[in-house]
Amino acid sequence: MSDGNYSDVLFEDGIQEEEYASGVQLQLWKRLFEFAKVYKGSLIILVSCGIGTAMAEAAFPLITRELIDTAAAQGTDTDLAAFGVMYAGLVCVVVTSTFGFFYMAGRLQTFIGHDIRQAGFDNLQRLSFSYYDKRPVGWLMARLTSDCERLTDILAWGVLDLFWSTSLMLSITVAMLIMEPLLALLVLIAVPLLWWVSKYFQRIILLSARDVTKSNSLLTGAYNESIMGVRTTKAFVREHDNHVEFQGHSGRLYEHSMRNALQNAVYLPLVMTIGSLATAAALVHGGMELVAGALTAGTLVAFITYTRQFFEPVQILAMWLAELQMAQASAERVISLVDAEPQIRDNENVQAAISHAEPFAKESELAIDGHYRHIHRIELRNVSFHYLPEEPVLQDINLTVNQGETIAIVGATGGGKSTLVNIVCRFYEPSSGQVLINDQDYTQRSLHWLQSNLGMVLQTSHIFSGTIADNIRYGDLSATDEKLEQAARLSGAWDLIMEKEEGFQTPLGEGGHQLSAGEKQLISFARAILADPEILIMDEATSSVDTVTEQRIQEGLTEVMRGRIAFVIAHRLSTIRSADRIIVIDEGRITEQGTHQSLLTLGGHYADLYKRQRLSSAHQELLV
Numbered sequence: 001m002s003d004g005n006y007s008d009v010l011f012e013d014g015i016q017e018e019e020y021a022s023g024v025q026l027q028l029w030k031r032l033f034e035f036a037k038v039y040k041g042s043l044i045i046l047v048s049c050g051i052g053t054a055m056a057e058a059a060f061p062l063i064t065r066e067l068i069d070t071a072a073a074q075g076t077d078t079d080l081a082a083f084g085v086m087y088a089g090l091v092c093v094v095v096t097s098t099f100g101f102f103y104m105a106g107r108l109q110t111f112i113g114h115d116i117r118q119a120g121f122d123n124l125q126r127l128s129f130s131y132y133d134k135r136p137v138g139w140l141m142a143r144l145t146s147d148c149e150r151l152t153d154i155l156a157w158g159v160l161d162l163f164w165s166t167s168l169m170l171s172i173t174v175a176m177l178i179m180e181p182l183l184a185l186l187v188l189i190a191v192p193l194l195w196w197v198s199k200y201f202q203r204i205i206l207l208s209a210r211d212v213t214k215s216n217s218l219l220t221g222a223y224n225e226s227i228m229g230v231r232t233t234k235a236f237v238r239e240h241d242n243h244v245e246f247q248g249h250s251g252r253l254y255e256h257s258m259r260n261a262l263q264n265a266v267y268l269p270l271v272m273t274i275g276s277l278a279t280a281a282a283l284v285h286g287g288m289e290l291v292a293g294a295l296t297a298g299t300l301v302a303f304i305t306y307t308r309q310f311f312e313p314v315q316i317l318a319m320w321l322a323e324l325q326m327a328q329a330s331a332e333r334v335i336s337l338v339d340a341e342p343q344i345r346d347n348e349n350v351q352a353a354i355s356h357a358e359p360f361a362k363e364s365e366l367a368i369d370g371h372y373r374h375i376h377r378i379e380l381r382n383v384s385f386h387y388l389p390e391e392p393v394l395q396d397i398n399l400t401v402n403q404g405e406t407i408a409i410v411g412a413t414g415g416g417k418s419t420l421v422n423i424v425c426r427f428y429e430p431s432s433g434q435v436l437i438n439d440q441d442y443t444q445r446s447l448h449w450l451q452s453n454l455g456m457v458l459q460t461s462h463i464f465s466g467t468i469a470d471n472i473r474y475g476d477l478s479a480t481d482e483k484l485e486q487a488a489r490l491s492g493a494w495d496l497i498m499e500k501e502e503g504f505q506t507p508l509g510e511g512g513h514q515l516s517a518g519e520k521q522l523i524s525f526a527r528a529i530l531a532d533p534e535i536l537i538m539d540e541a542t543s544s545v546d547t548v549t550e551q552r553i554q555e556g557l558t559e560v561m562r563g564r565i566a567f568v569i570a571h572r573l574s575t576i577r578s579a580d581r582i583i584v585i586d587e588g589r590i591t592e593q594g595t596h597q598s599l600l601t602l603g604g605h606y607a608d609l610y611k612r613q614r615l616s617s618a619h620q621e622l623l624v
Contacts, residue, residue, distance in 0.1 A: 025328065031339070032331055035112050035119075036155055042104050042111075043159070049100035050164035056093040057309065058171035061302040063087060065179075068298035101160050109156035113148055119338045120144050128343040129427045133387075142220040143337050147213060147330035154320075154327035161320045165313035172310045179299055183282050183289075187307050190278035194271060194314060198321055201267040208263060209329040211256035217333075219249040275311030282307050344429055346447050353446075375453060375534040376403045376438050378424060378565060383433035385416075385423060393419050395588045397433070406566040408576035410606065411585035417569045420585065421537055424567065426450055455533030459540035461524035463512025468497055469504040471512070471523050475531035483530060490560055491525035529560050536566040573610050582606065 071078045176184035289295035383397040394416045409417045422428050435442045488494045500506040570576050577596040584592040584606050599606040
């Protein structure tokens, strides 16, 4: 996200971090307050309870003043019952208002937190792959957990503190000015000094708060990656190195947190000291006035009570401003996530066409021109792509694939094979050139329409928490049990499933750790087949299965691929001999293309790769 207040920079460990403008960002808080405005009724009750509590508290010293002065004048004839009733009434108001604002603040904190997390997660689903290239999982988790928690706390309780504190200060100021203007001015003269101190500490606390939140994100990211990669860590005996790295992140978080805590520890006592000095000045002058007979005892007692009360909300506001700095650092990060725009999205024409479609029309069936729904041809014209301008990944790719064709893509690691497929799928868009679907630039089609017609089997298959059936049905949530069984048989996963005691209802747990890599691949194949895609992508899809299972998969795929466009990325060249066309990518360019036999006859790069693999396989067989 980039605008007047945000700019993207590379932060530590290559993580892309936003850099923010200094000072309190009113526009940011206005944006966040939109989440609170949804609960207008609760907000009104919260503010009303805060103001009611403040006015009731401000009324206590007035009653005390009246009681002391009346008792001094009337002695035992003073009607104490009347004062008791007034005190009791104010206590009821304070108790009721306090219950109301505690309940409403907690309610708002819960609801707003829920809505912000929902908005953040929803936006994460829409963001392009490029957003995740420089942002690890733990870094993102910190934004929707600790950052969000701090933010919702200030939004709910901060609103209460703001209205309660300002209402109480205004009420006390008016009462003091009416009772004794000179004494009031002695107290209020401390306000400009308090404002200057608060202004200074706002800035430095905000800067240290940003350092704390950044360090916390790095720590969370390192912790998450260490847990996720625990098998690799143990296999390479990296426990000590990981611990040292984690200590570094933890040490930086400790340093930034201590600096922030020190700044808060200095700020609040300063506010209390200034308030105490003002109270002392009022007490000295008021005592002299009382001795001189210019001031009643009741007025002096009320005034001293007011001076103590006046600086209590000042201290609360000081704490609130300190928390605001921490919360703003979190708010900047959360909102940058909630408002992040995907680099790849539907253009205005496509959005307009979708918005004018029939209410119950499936977007996956929507044709912008109304003439077709199926994908008959994909064409790449002069396609080039780069992640960094000085490092091209693909250069001048020209390729046409027709319905029913299977295209195998081979080449050296890092040559651009997966990037080419990602561009076809529109996970990334070309830096230059065009991708046409049925002779129309695919940027003029719905992104959802294209990607809902994809089926993908990757080298590393992701298994979700849930049962085997849940994981396969992820390809089509409305699929019947019959279709589920058919997909399992075609993919070669049937025997695996039947070996399990609970069959399709076997729980797999997080990440499917109880399955082997090959078994995960079979489940992933079944998922892709169930999706019934127009375009089937297989990226090293059979690399983790044995040769017998691979043969079974190939037999099923022969039927599945019929009538579809298929892209197969493979290092094991024996698996792609039956492809309609094989293209060889070297350093981002298509250097050869043709059938298996024609490329062998050509005697180029593909022929060399194939011969080397044959020799390697023969050598391994001799060793066995």
